Amino acid sequence: MQQIKNIIASRISEDGLIETGVKGVQVFRATQSIPCVPAVYEPCVVAIVSGSKEAILDGERFVYDNRHYLCCPMSMPVKAGTPTASAENPLYGVFVSLDARIMSELSIEMENAVGSMVQDRSVSNVQGIKLAAWDAEFTDALLRLLKLGQSEMDSAVLGALRLRELHYAILKGEAGSFARQAFGAGNAIARSIAHVSGNLGAAISIDEMAARAGMSRAVFHRKFKQVTTMSPIQFVKTMRLNNAAMKIAAGMTVNEAATDVGYISPSQFSREFKRLYGQSPRQWSEGHRVPMAVA
Structure with a gap:
């Protein structure tokens, strides 16, 4: 080593x-x-x-x-x-x-x-x-x-x-x-996660995710949480907000970051961002200019 x-x-x-x-x-x-x-x-x-x-x-x-x-x-x-x-x-x-x-x-x-x-x-x-x-x-x-x-x-x-x-x-x-x-070829949850990761800017419904996985909504919800510890809704929201936080820290404007990860309503983005991180997006922008690639 x-x-x-x-x-x-x-x-x-x-x-x-x-x-x-x-x-x-x-x-x-x-x-x-x-x-x-x-x-x-x-x-x-x-x-x-x-x-x-x-x-x-x-x-x-x-x-x-x-x-x-x-x-x-x-x-x-x-x-x-x-x-x-x-x-x-x-x-x-x-x-x-x-x-x-x-x-x-x-x-x-x-x-x-x-x-x-x-x-x-x-x-x-x-x-x-x-x-x-x-x-x-x-x-x-x-x-x-x-x-x-x-x-x-x-x-x-x-x-x-x-x-x-x-x-x-x-x-x-x-x-x-x-x-x-x-x-593995049979891991529908992994394929669903890959789809979410590659399409954060588009509308994503849990029903669509379940259909892509070939499962009922209830079964998909249970299996998804077993794999990720999060519900599908929580996972999608956290993926979007984490991506937005990274973009803001890298210099993108708050509105650009929100739009880039699929938010249509700026007020909804601000509410959910503050609920997750304890700061508004603008406060985050002022205090988190860090080298995200190393983090």
Whole structure:
């Protein structure tokens, strides 16, 4: 793991995210404490090699460091930050977007290779995101992937292969069963969440979500809450407001952000924003200009 830290530290000289040369793989650094603020995690793995990060999903707090990485196989509205980062204790990490095609293909190949795979019974008690212990295969695959950045040719020729290798290590690791549930062909809830994430600016009805999942409204509501801890209505609202908060913090006007995530009524947006965050959108705009990409 020290080798991974050295590679990251040698490539990044200021706080923020930078590309590695392999699509979907970024490294980051933070040297200032950032409180947990609204964010949206798209399907990803976040691995910390120095310091620690925090994520909060529907009130449950996840702290991860060089012992556990975060696996988020579905789009999730969270609060995230780097409360312990400082110049004396810098945070270094890697962000990897999970490729749905690769994850699905590997899941099928793994099952075909060994027959019906035993599901981890603890998966049913884990919603939305999971922390997984660093293991030798994950560490080795991540190191091999990051080493590619030393050569543009190596990244172009071997990047896809090394990225596939890392996805395989994730599926074999502690979060593997959890991730396979999300990327399996039969997971209608995951597909519904992907649709919501990609269409926040459009009208979204719970009946439409249930129909897309092939379930009755009641069954869909129950299964959706099992997976995300939130009701469908609460999930859609939180996704919209978290996205809006991120856009405002990045410099977008309040009205633009509200419209961008599907709100027609500015007054309704302001009411719901203040109810969730305890501040009006304009107060939020004045006090939360933070580097959201690292949070």
